Amino acid sequence: MKQLTAILEGIGSTLQLLARSAAHVGTLPRQRARFIEQCYLIGYTTLPIVAILSFFIGSVLALQAGYSMQNFGAKQFIGSLVGLSLARELGPVMVAILVAGRVGSAIAAELASMKVYQEVDALETMNIPPARILVLPRLAAILFMMPVLAIIADLVGWFGGALVSNYVNFIGIDSEAYFAALRRYMHFKDVMNGLIKAEIFGFVVVLVCCNIGLNTRGGPREIGASVTRAVVTSLILILVLDYFVTKALL
Amino acid sequence: MNNAQQTARVGLFFLLGLALTWVTWETLSGGKLFREKGYNLIAGFDSIKEVKTGDEVRMAGVKIGSVETTRLAHGRAEAVLRIDTGIVVKSDATATIAMAGLIGTNYISIDLGSANAPALADNAEIRTRVTPDINTIMAELGNLGQKLEGALGSFGAAMNGDGKPGGGLFQKLDRLVTDNSEKINTTLTNLQEVSAKLNRGEGTLGKLINDPSLHDQLLATVGDIRTAASDAKTFMANASSIVDQVKSGKGPLGTLVYDDKAAADLKSTVANLKSVSDKLASGQGTLGKLINDDTMYNSAQATLKKADRALDGLGDSGPITAVGIVANSLF
Amino acid sequence: MPSCSPTRNPFTAEETPAVAVSFEGLSKSFGDHVVLKDITFNVEPGEIFVLMGPSGSGKSVLLKHIVGLEAPTSGRVLLDGHDAADEEVRAQIRIGLVFQAGALFNSLTVYDNLALYLREHRLSTEPKIREKVMHALKILSLENTAAKFPSELSGGMKKRVAIARALVMEPQLLLYDEPTSELDPVMSATISEIIAALKDEYHVTSIVVSHDRDLARSIADRVGILMDGKLMHLGPPSTLQNPSDPRLKDFLNPKIDLKNPRFKKLET
Ligand SMILES: Nc1ncnc2c1ncn2[C@@H]1O[C@H](COP(=O)(O)OP(=O)(O)OP(=O)(O)O)[C@@H](O)[C@H]1O
Ligand SMILES: [Mg+2]
Numbered sequence: 001m002k003q004l005t006a007i008l009e010g011i012g013s014t015l016q017l018l019a020r021s022a023a024h025v026g027t028l029p030r031q032r033a034r035f036i037e038q039c040y041l042i043g044y045t046t047l048p049i050v051a052i053l054s055f056f057i058g059s060v061l062a063l064q065a066g067y068s069m070q071n072f073g074a075k076q077f078i079g080s081l082v083g084l085s086l087a088r089e090l091g092p093v094m095v096a097i098l099v100a101g102r103v104g105s106a107i108a109a110e111l112a113s114m115k116v117y118q119e120v121d122a123l124e125t126m127n128i129p130p131a132r133i134l135v136l137p138r139l140a141a142i143l144f145m146m147p148v149l150a151i152i153a154d155l156v157g158w159f160g161g162a163l164v165s166n167y168v169n170f171i172g173i174d175s176e177a178y179f180a181a182l183r184r185y186m187h188f189k190d191v192m193n194g195l196i197k198a199e200i201f202g203f204v205v206v207l208v209c210c211n212i213g214l215n216t217r218g219g220p221r222e223i224g225a226s227v228t229r230a231v232v233t234s235l236i237l238i239l240v241l242d243y244f245v246t247k248a249l250l
Numbered sequence: 251m252n253n254a255q256q257t258a259r260v261g262l263f264f265l266l267g268l269a270l271t272w273v274t275w276e277t278l279s280g281g282k283l284f285r286e287k288g289y290n291l292i293a294g295f296d297s298i299k300e301v302k303t304g305d306e307v308r309m310a311g312v313k314i315g316s317v318e319t320t321r322l323a324h325g326r327a328e329a330v331l332r333i334d335t336g337i338v339v340k341s342d343a344t345a346t347i348a349m350a351g352l353i354g355t356n357y358i359s360i361d362l363g364s365a366n367a368p369a370l371a372d373n374a375e376i377r378t379r380v381t382p383d384i385n386t387i388m389a390e391l392g393n394l395g396q397k398l399e400g401a402l403g404s405f406g407a408a409m410n411g412d413g414k415p416g417g418g419l420f421q422k423l424d425r426l427v428t429d430n431s432e433k434i435n436t437t438l439t440n441l442q443e444v445s446a447k448l449n450r451g452e453g454t455l456g457k458l459i460n461d462p463s464l465h466d467q468l469l470a471t472v473g474d475i476r477t478a479a480s481d482a483k484t485f486m487a488n489a490s491s492i493v494d495q496v497k498s499g500k501g502p503l504g505t506l507v508y509d510d511k512a513a514a515d516l517k518s519t520v521a522n523l524k525s526v527s528d529k530l531a532s533g534q535g536t537l538g539k540l541i542n543d544d545t546m547y548n549s550a551q552a553t554l555k556k557a558d559r560a561l562d563g564l565g566d567s568g569p570i571t572a573v574g575i576v577a578n579s580l581f
Numbered sequence: 582m583p584s585c586s587p588t589r590n591p592f593t594a595e596e597t598p599a600v601a602v603s604f605e606g607l608s609k610s611f612g613d614h615v616v617l618k619d620i621t622f623n624v625e626p627g628e629i630f631v632l633m634g635p636s637g638s639g640k641s642v643l644l645k646h647i648v649g650l651e652a653p654t655s656g657r658v659l660l661d662g663h664d665a666a667d668e669e670v671r672a673q674i675r676i677g678l679v680f681q682a683g684a685l686f687n688s689l690t691v692y693d694n695l696a697l698y699l700r701e702h703r704l705s706t707e708p709k710i711r712e713k714v715m716h717a718l719k720i721l722s723l724e725n726t727a728a729k730f731p732s733e734l735s736g737g738m739k740k741r742v743a744i745a746r747a748l749v750m751e752p753q754l755l756l757y758d759e760p761t762s763e764l765d766p767v768m769s770a771t772i773s774e775i776i777a778a779l780k781d782e783y784h785v786t787s788i789v790v791s792h793d794r795d796l797a798r799s800i801a802d803r804v805g806i807l808m809d810g811k812l813m814h815l816g817p818p819s820t821l822q823n824p825s826d827p828r829l830k831d832f833l834n835p836k837i838d839l840k841n842p843r844f845k846k847l848e849t
Contacts, residue, residue: 030703033253039260047263110688118684125648125678126750127671128701148267155270184304188279195271 010233014211020131021139027132034137042103042138042206043145050098050149051156057090058082058157062164066171078173079181082161087186087194091153093242095146096201100234104209107138108230111213112223120214135210139203146202147195154191158182193249200245205234288315289372291331293345296380298327299356301347306357307331308348309339317358331358331376340367344377361393402480430474598661599626599784600674600754602647606656609642616642618810619656627784629776631797631818634807635832640790641681643807644756647788648678660754674754677747681758681790683739685731691718691742692727695749717745720775722768736763744772748779755779757789761796769793773800794833797821806832 028035061082069075111134114120120130158179165173173181212230216222298320307315315333322328333339340363348359360376370376379392427434602624609617616639624630634640645651646658649671663670686694695714699705705713718724721741731739740763747755757776761769773793777800779785791797797804798818806814806829814820814829824830 036253036257036260039264040256044259044263113687117687118680118682119686121645121650122678122680122684122686124650125676126698126701128698133701144264145267147271148264151267151270151274155274183278186278188275191271191274191278 010211013215014208017131017135017211017214018207020129021135024129024132024136028136028140031133031137034133035140038137038141039145041106042099042141043148046098046102046145046149047152049102050095050153053094053098054086054091054153054157055160057094058086058160059164061085061090061157062161062171063168066165066168066173070170075171075173076177076181077185078161078165078171079178079183080185082165082178083158083182083186084190086157086161087154087191088197089194089242089246091157092150092194092198092201093238095149095153095198096205096238097235099142099146099149099202100205100209100231100238103142104205104234105227105231107206107209108213108227109223111210112216112226115214115216116219116223130214134214135207138206138210142202142206143199146198149202150195150198151191154194196249197242197245201238201241204237204241208233208237288332288334288337290318291333291339291345291370291374291376293329293331293358293376293378294324294326295329295347295378296326298329299347300349301329301356301358307333307360308357309337309343309360310362311359314339314360329358338369339376340364341370341374342367342377343370344379346379426474426477433474598753599786600661600676601626601659602665602754602786602788603659603662604643604646604656605659607643607646607653607658608655609639609646609651610654616810620807620810620812621656622805622812622815624786624788625802626786627780628802629780629787629789629800631801631804632788632790632807633792633797633804633832634813638807639810640807641758644678644758644788644790647754647756648676675750675752676754676756677750677752679740679743679747679755679757679760681762683731683743685739685742685746687731689730690727691723691729691731691734694731694742695746698746698750713749717749720748721745721771737765737768740764741768744775748775753785755785755787757787757791759790759792761791761793769796772796776800794821808832 062078065078065081066075069078069081111120111130114130114134120134123130123133162175162178165171165178166175209230212226212233216226301317301320303317303319305317306313307317314337315331318330318332320327320329331345339360343360343363345358345360347356349356604620604622607617607620608615620643632640632643642651646653647660647665649665649668652666658665660670660674660676663673665671685691686697689697692714695717696710699710699713704710715724715727718727721744723738723741723745726734726738726742731742734742740760744757744760747757755776760772760776764772773796776787776789776796780787780800789796789801798821801818803816804814804818804821805812808828813826814824821833824833
């Protein structure tokens with residue numbers, strides 16, 4: 001019962017935070033510097049890990065697909081398999097998980113410590129809503145950066161798959177055939193689908209992490225607890241949302 | 251790091267994202283970026299079945315392009331084929347929808363066409379033919395039939411180089427058949443006897459071949475029949491009203507054409523004799539084989555049966571097709 | 582509503598009315614822990630009110646009620662007659678709060694800490710902001726720290742930055758939570774002078790939570806002493822000389838008795 005009310009409270013406060021942030025959208029142009037800084041932290045600095053991870057996920061996908069398909073001669077479909085699964089599912093989910101782990105945790109930690117060390121209170125006494133300068137630029141930044149990260153993840157993953165298909169002996173599908181298969185069974189809407197998913201995941205992750213950070217009470221130990229809670233909540237939400245968003249977009 | 255640098259990096263990063271999205275879009279949605287150079291051909295079908303954008307176009311099995319787009323236009327389904335530069339598609343080449351595998355991958359297959367036909371230009375319409383889905387054998391058969399039709403056509407043209415008016419032809423044909431009906435009947439009877447004997451494995455055909463008078467008579471008859479047949483073919487292609495007359499069963503030709511058995515017999519005889527005489531003239535031993543080899547006989551019989559079936563099945567589709575199908579089945 | 586004598590802001594020529602603060606039966610408890618019990622008193626516009634009391638008596642909690650950071654369990658706090666819990670009311674009145682722990686923005690430089698309020702509310706152009714910020718820093722001998730981050734400052738410096746940040750806001754009501762607790766005697770005196778000057782020249786209402794008896798004696802108009810969640814004493818600083826209540830006496834003039842230490846008394 002207590003858990004349930006906690007969950008409902010969490011949902012409610014998150015939505016409230018969203019509404020309060022949205023009310024300040026008009027101030028975004030003035031907050032350009034903050035927005036750029038958040039874009040930098042959320043997007044640019046997350047790029048290397050996204051690239052590395054998606055490269056290997058693409059490679060492993062191709063490897064596993066090649067291994068299991070060699071027995072019934074469907075190897076020429078590796079390209080479409082890797083392409084579709086990365087674009088529609090693994091790309092967005094992987095990027096969202098990375099964002100939760102790398103960006104969400106940082107946001108939760110920063111806002112939690114601001115809250116615990118009364119910086120948030122100081123903002124409130126100055127009549128500067130925290131939603132405006134702490135949450136809104138982050139939400140805007142993730143909206144702009146998430147598709148970029150996701151499309152990079154897709155493409156790097158595809159190339160990883162192509163390399164493996166080309167150079168692993170028992171697969172031996174050359175890049176041209178790989179990409180021909182990829183192109184034949186894919187439409188841009190598959191990629192678009194993935195980008196929309198990534199956008200939703202990223203937005204939810206940042207919003208939830210902001211909310212958990214801002215609702216921290218206590219001291220350093222609570223900061224740590226908030227970070228853990230923010231990441232765990234984000235991961236659960238990503239996977240739960242994934243099901244529903246996928247269904248809605250089918 | 252200073253602010254300007256950060257802004258520049260974020261800007262660059264965002265532009266990179268936009269560029270990559272654009273590249274992906276171009277690649278996957280048939281944008282212009284990755285389109286091979288070449289020219290377009292338009293292939294109209296009643297249904298393009300499983301064919302979709304990006305599927306291969308092959309000529310004699312070799313990939314020569316891809317399906318650029320599929321659309322509904324002019325009351326039919328059209329596939330726009332992108333043909334690679336340097337590939338010549340002849341104007342009499344035919345496009346068909348073929349299957350590459352059991353899981354339903356389709357491609358557009360174009361045959362080579364004839365060597366001296368003109369090439370198709372950009373945005374020209376290519377001939378198409380409907381093929382049953384999996385039955386590539388049927389498609390092959392169709393090809394053969396077409397070739398035969400071509401051959402017969404040129405043969406007929408050679409025979410009727412002077413080109414008589416249609417009505418006269420029919421009368422001539424009718425008269426010819428009436429005049430010769432006895433002869434034809436005799437010939438048919440004889441030939442039936444011959445084939446019966448052949449069936450029984452007796453050496454009658456050898457006798458037939460060795461008896462000069464019989465041989466000459468037969469050849470003359472064959473010649474007559476062939477003339478009649480080709481005239482009829484030419485005419486029928488032009489005059490449907492008369493065909494209707496024939497269809498209604500008037501006149502001996504009507505009887506001849508519409509009596510399945512007679513027609514089949516006649517045609518088979520004509521065909522057989524043509525090959526017999528050809529082969530004989532060129533001195534080849536096929537006839538000997540035909541006479542002595544059971545497998546040849548069996549296949550001949552199977553072919554006859556096929557022809558019967560074909561005729562039965564065709565019903566009202568018209569004498570020309572009937573003749574074509576009979577010929578197709580036989581050769 | 583209390584009379585509003587015109588005040589001039591220390592950093593602008595604008596005239597803003599001083600603010601009156603009144604506590605009406607304010608009670609606050611955290612769970613079972615009752616911190617404030619039915620507190621009622623007024624702070625006049627333009628007054629310097631010094632609030633004293635033992636550690637943990639609820640002084641900081643009281644200040645937080647004025648800026649809406651805590652909500653009363655019962656009773657209310659009025660700013661010029663309007664409920665301080667109302668966000669709209671607080672948006673109308675500029676209130677500066679110097680947090681006990683400073684509460685500086687750790688991700689911003691000292692300069693940006695001070696400039697944030699003016700920038701966010703678009704109160705000045707950037708050159709004007711620079712002028713004001715540097716002026717405030719100079720008053721508190723902080724000119725050299727402008728480009729530093731709070732983590733690079735000493736405790737006393739942080740306190741001074743916090744005070745400077747409140748001053749730059751050009752508030753009508755200034756709340757100080759132990760402004761002099763971490764400062765050397767000279768700097769403490771400076772702070773006292775600043776508070777007095779703001780009152781004399783600009784008629785700013787100030788509520789100062791402090792244990793600094795010198796500060797209380799020299800600049801306070803009235804002193805209140807909070808004990809066990811109640812206002813034990815309220816009156817001009819002169820009334821503190823001879824308190825009747827023994828607990829008050831001990832609080833104001835604790836004798837350091839090495840022979841008979843207080844912690845030993847507790848043990849028995
Ligand atoms: N958020 C809170 N949750 C629970 N209890 C609190 C909270 N804030 C303050 N308290 C309690 O209220 C009481 C008063 O705290 P407050 O900070 O007002 O003390 P103070 O008078 O400012 O003391 P000091 O002079 O040491 O700063 C303390 O006992 C404290 O434990
Ligand atoms: Mg305190």
